[in-house]
Amino acid sequence: xxxxxxxxxxxxxxxxxxxxxxxxxxxxxxxxxxxxxxxxxxxxxxxxxxxxxxxxxxxxxxxxxxxxxxxxxxxxxxxxxxxxxxxxxxxxxxxxxx
Amino acid sequence: xxxxxxxxxxxxxxxxxxxxxxxxxxxxxxxxxxxxxxxxxxxxxxxxxxxxxxxxxxxxxxxxxxxxxxxxxxxxxxxxxxxxxxxxxxxxxxxxxxxxxxxxxxxxxxxxxxxxxxxxxxxxxxxxxxxxxxxxxxxxxxxxxxxxxxxxxxxxxxxxxxxxxxxxxxxxxxxxxxxxxxxxxxxxxxxxxxxxxxxxxxxxxxxxxxxxxxxxxxxxxxxxxxxxxxxxxxxxxxxxxxxxxxxxxxxxxxxxxxxxxxxxxxxxxxxxxxxxxxxxxxxxxxxxxxxxxxxxxxxxxxxxxxxxxxxxxxxxxxxxxxxxxxxxxxxxxxxxxxxxxxxxxxxxxxxxxxxxxxxxxxxxxxxxxxxxxxxxxxxxxxxxxxxxxxxxxxxxxxxxxxxxxxxxxxxxxxxxxxxxxxxxxxxxxxxxxxxxxxxxxxxxxxxxxxxxxxxxxxxxxxxxxxxxxxxxxxxxxxxxxxxxxxxxxx
Amino acid sequence: xxxxxxxxxxxxxxxxxxxxxxxxxxxxxxxxxxxxxxxxxxxxxxxxxxxxxxxxxxxxxxxxxxxxxxxxxxxxxxxxxxxxxxxxxxxxxxxxxxxxxxxxxxxxxxxxxxxxxxxxxxxxxxxxxxxxxxxxxxxxxxxxxxxxxxxxxxxxxxxxxxxxxxxxxxxxxxxxxxxxxxxxxxxxxxxxxxxxxxxxxxxxxxxxxxxxxxxxxxxxxxxxxxxxxxxxx
Amino acid sequence: xxxxxxxxxxxxxxxxxxxxxxxxxxxxxxxxxxxxxxxxxxxxxxxxxxxxxxxxxxxxxxxxxxxxxxxxxxxxxxxxxxxxxxxxxxxxxxxxxxxxxxxx
Numbered sequence: 022x023x024x025x026x027x028x029x030x031x032x033x034x035x036x037x038x039x040x041x042x043x044x045x046x047x048x049x050x051x052x053x054x055x056x057x058x059x060x061x062x063x064x065x066x067x068x069x070x071x072x073x074x075x076x077x078x079x080x081x082x083x084x085x086x087x088x089x090x091x092x093x094x095x096x097x098x099x100x101x102x103x104x105x106x107x108x109x110x111x112x113x114x115x116x117x118x119x
Numbered sequence: 120x121x122x123x124x125x126x127x128x129x130x131x132x133x134x135x136x137x138x139x140x141x142x143x144x145x146x147x148x149x150x151x152x153x154x155x156x157x158x159x160x161x162x163x164x165x166x167x168x169x170x171x172x173x174x175x176x177x178x179x180x181x182x183x184x185x186x187x188x189x190x191x192x193x194x195x196x197x198x199x200x201x202x203x204x205x206x207x208x209x210x211x212x213x214x215x216x217x218x219x220x221x222x223x224x225x226x227x228x229x230x231x232x233x234x235x236x237x238x239x240x241x242x243x244x245x246x247x248x249x250x251x252x253x254x255x256x257x258x259x260x261x262x263x264x265x266x267x268x269x270x271x272x273x274x275x276x277x278x279x280x281x282x283x284x285x286x287x288x289x290x291x292x293x294x295x296x297x298x299x300x301x302x303x304x305x306x307x308x309x310x311x312x313x314x315x316x317x318x319x320x321x322x323x324x325x326x327x328x329x330x331x332x333x334x335x336x337x338x339x340x341x342x343x344x345x346x347x348x349x350x351x352x353x354x355x356x357x358x359x360x361x362x363x364x365x366x367x368x369x370x371x372x373x374x375x376x377x378x379x380x381x382x383x384x385x386x387x388x389x390x391x392x393x394x395x396x397x398x399x400x401x402x403x404x405x406x407x408x409x410x411x412x413x414x415x416x417x418x419x420x421x422x423x424x425x426x427x428x429x430x431x432x433x434x435x436x437x438x439x440x441x442x443x444x445x446x447x448x449x450x451x452x453x454x455x456x457x458x459x460x461x462x463x464x465x466x467x468x469x470x471x472x473x474x475x476x477x478x479x480x481x482x483x484x485x486x487x488x489x490x491x492x493x494x495x496x497x498x499x500x501x502x503x504x505x506x507x508x509x510x511x512x513x514x515x516x517x518x519x520x521x522x523x524x525x526x527x528x529x530x531x532x533x534x535x536x537x538x539x540x541x542x543x544x545x546x547x548x549x550x551x552x553x554x555x556x557x558x559x560x561x562x563x564x565x566x567x568x569x570x571x572x573x574x575x576x577x578x579x580x581x582x583x584x585x586x587x588x589x590x591x592x593x594x595x596x597x598x599x600x601x602x603x604x605x606x607x608x609x
Numbered sequence: 610x611x612x613x614x615x616x617x618x619x620x621x622x623x624x625x626x627x628x629x630x631x632x633x634x635x636x637x638x639x640x641x642x643x644x645x646x647x648x649x650x651x652x653x654x655x656x657x658x659x660x661x662x663x664x665x666x667x668x669x670x671x672x673x674x675x676x677x678x679x680x681x682x683x684x685x686x687x688x689x690x691x692x693x694x695x696x697x698x699x700x701x702x703x704x705x706x707x708x709x710x711x712x713x714x715x716x717x718x719x720x721x722x723x724x725x726x727x728x729x730x731x732x733x734x735x736x737x738x739x740x741x742x743x744x745x746x747x748x749x750x751x752x753x754x755x756x757x758x759x760x761x762x763x764x765x766x767x768x769x770x771x772x773x774x775x776x777x778x779x780x781x782x783x784x785x786x787x788x789x790x791x792x793x794x795x796x797x798x799x800x801x802x803x804x805x806x807x808x809x810x811x812x813x814x815x816x817x818x819x820x821x822x823x824x825x826x827x828x829x830x831x832x833x834x835x836x837x838x839x840x841x842x
Numbered sequence: 843x844x845x846x847x848x849x850x851x852x853x854x855x856x857x858x859x860x861x862x863x864x865x866x867x868x869x870x871x872x873x874x875x876x877x878x879x880x881x882x883x884x885x886x887x888x889x890x891x892x893x894x895x896x897x898x899x900x901x902x903x904x905x906x907x908x909x910x911x912x913x914x915x916x917x918x919x920x921x922x923x924x925x926x927x928x929x930x931x932x933x934x935x936x937x938x939x940x941x942x943x944x945x946x
Binding site: 122126129130133136137139140143144179180181182183184187188189190230233234237240241244252253256257259260263264266267270278297301302304305306307308321322323325326327 | 631632634635636638639640641642644645646647650651654670671672673674675677678679681682684685686688689692693777779780783784787790791794795797798799800801802803
């Protein structure tokens with residue numbers, strides 16, 4: 022039982038770090054935002070695991086739901102429409118780096 | 120139960136908030152609500168100052184729950200100084216705004232008052248808070264109000280500047296919160312007075328304290344974390360620039376002082392202390408040079424803020440020595456207030472110049488101010504205080520810092536203060552010379568006369584900045600602040 | 610040029626790695642201090658609050674002042690966002706959100722409407738039970754906002770009326786909080802100190818207003834983002 | 843042990859977020875990074891509240907995190923609106939920030 026829980030913790034923690042990293046580093050903005058929404062969902066699970074049901078509820082509604090909707094609406098606004106062009110270079114939409 | 124003097128503490132936060140709500144619900148009454156709410160808030164501040172003078176520092180447990188469970192408000196001498204500075208600049212900028220927005224018409228006035236009143240709420244809450252997490256929330260109030268005011272300019276540059284300002288502000292508050300979270304993990308309390316003393320001795324302090332200091336330095340625009348400031352302050356409307364430059368960056372510095380006062384400062388190592396001083400020195404030099412070469416009046420004034428904020432970080436090296444702590448402390452407080460007043464005056468006067476000529480490009484301003492002697496006088500006087508000419512408020516502040524530097528044998532800071540003053544003299548004289556010069560070529564468009572209600576507030580603040588110097592003999596005993604420093608200073 | 614970019618990135622990555630190491634080390638050390646936290650104090654004080662859910666007690670009573678200021682943050686975000694996202698940069702204390710549905714199609718519409726009723730029920734339950742069980746004003750407000758967003762996606766123009774008519778909901782929480790705080794200060798002598806005989810009623814009023822403001826503002830913020838990008842390419 | 847593990851995850855997320863805000867150029871990425879930084883900080887607070895099976899949970903960090911979540915989402919929304927608006931005003935392109943570039 023403890024082993025199982027430990028394994029679950031390991032998976033949850035690793036997927037948080039993995040999803041967070043890929044949300045920041047995928048070349049495609051749309052894919053980044055989708056990863057971030059997934060990150061929010063995993064976060065809600067972690068809150069439940071840490072005996073914080075209040076936060077889990079709020080995270081599911083805010084972190085995954087609302088923030089996700091906000092991000093997708095913003096993407097639509099800057100003309101990144103997602104599915105169609107996964108190869109779109111990140112640098113094309115971004116400022117040159119200093 | 121009757122309300123006592125202590126109840127002025129929550130009311131200093133509640134009154135501007137109530138006025139802000141009223142201004143949102145009744146947008147057409149914004150001005151009336153703003154001025155009435157502002158005067159009532161100022162009255163609450165006067166009551167707090169009086170209570171502090173009579174009975175010493177006041178603590179107030181909100182909801183009847185004392186720390187560490189609840190949140191406490193605290194009003195010591197430092198908090199009273201901050202509250203008074205906020206009230207003075209807020210009211211003056213508010214009066215100035217009455218006419219400033221008249222000309223543009225349209226959108227700004229409807230939003231100016233709710234945002235300014237919420238900014239006031241946040242600043243007062245920040246000044247009074249004794250709780251580390253509550254400070255985070257107040258920082259967010261101040262920062263979002265600042266961003267909103269900054270975006271009020273409505274044009275492209277203002278929005279881009281507001282976005283950078285928001286991103287920098289969010290990063291800064293989260294860095295601060297990260298430090299506080301680490302401290303909570305170790306010590307299980309959020310009371311600043313407790314945390315500041317255990318932070319440096321605790322195991323996590325070596326990361327938590329730098330996080331907190333870095334977050335606050337980013338908010339206070341300490342070199343090299345000042346990158347967001349010039350664009351934000353130069354592109355905003357004049358009364359907004361005055362609020363941002365005189366108050367909002369000071370709020371972050373105030374928190375540094377608050378943590379330092381509560382015991383953080385004495386525990387920092389000698390290397391970190393000199394490093395913070397070195398960053399301040401770099402800010403003084405870099406900001407002054409940028410102010411000297413800036414092409415626009417408001418940009419020059421904004422860079423001067425970067426420079427002047429640098430002096431304030433000399434607190435760390437100069438006050439680390441117990442014998443000079445009190446002098447350095449008084450000098451810093453004096454500089455905070457003097458710079459706040461002078462900078463607000465300068466931005467308000469720049470707004471009048473901008474209004475009169477339609478632009479503030481320094482190259483084309485020569486001799487263009489023939490009919491605004493009051494504005495010219497205000498610019499000159501605030502310049503006197505920024506340079507630190509005798510016997511202005513800036514002079515007293517720098518004099519005290521010089522004393523502290525000499526007594527503690529840190530001659531390199533003496534050199535810095537002289538260099539900074541020379542550079543300040545250079546950029547102030549550059550502006551003043553342009554404004555007072557006789558124009559050689561005939562002027563095509565006669566500049567508009569700016570209204571008295573815009574010129575007088577600027578002059579008032581500039582006079583206050585200079586007059587502060589003459590008030591030193593009366594204020595000396597209050598500023599010595601021996602009880603503030605408490606036991607750990609001795 | 611390209612190479613310089615890479616070396617700079619390398620340095621920054623190294624710096625981030627060091628930062629992570631330092632943070633983790635500090636975290637481990639801090640955790641080992643095994644501080645007791647505040648739960649005992651909360652448990653002991655809970656009896657005086659007429660609330661059974663300790664998190665709600667902290668949010669609305671012990672640290673109610675935080676929540677009050679948080680309502681100020683929400684109000685600020687809404688004020689600025691709705692001003693900037695208007696059709697022109699005009700006065701916008703009343704946001705006129707011109708909502709277009711980014712997804713068109715009857716299936717989405719159906720789905721959005723089907724979702725609405727259960728989400729609202731969940732929100733009502735969360736608000737009602739929040740004083741005793743997990744849940745409360747913030748969660749209820751967030752769920753209502755999520756429902757409103759789903760509805761906005763599904764129904765298009767009709768919701769703009771709701772957004773405009775409801776603008777007074779935005780400052781409601783801050784207003785009620787302040788009024789309640791001052792009112793109880795007159796009775797008990799301390800700001801935000803809920804008197805025993807009316808604690809539950811006062812807190813319920815604050816909770817309802819908070820939920821309403823959170824729901825309205827979060828939904829309106831979504832409308833603002835849609836609107837700001839409305840003429841997107 | 844669970845708690846400590848999640849404290850470490852939270853701090854790694856925080857470091858990642860700080861790195862992202864400083865290095866990534868697009869404002870949307872910066873906002874994502876800030877949200878990840880925030881999540882990391884919240885995770886640290888909540889992880890330490892849960893000291894293991896036998897002990898009660900400290901509700902104070904939970905309340906702080908709830909407050910923080912709402913603050914974060916409203917600031918993010920404001921950031922998105924500003925980003926979209928500055929995108930609109932192409933007349934003053936965001937590249938033309940004459941003073942120092944770099945972090946931020």
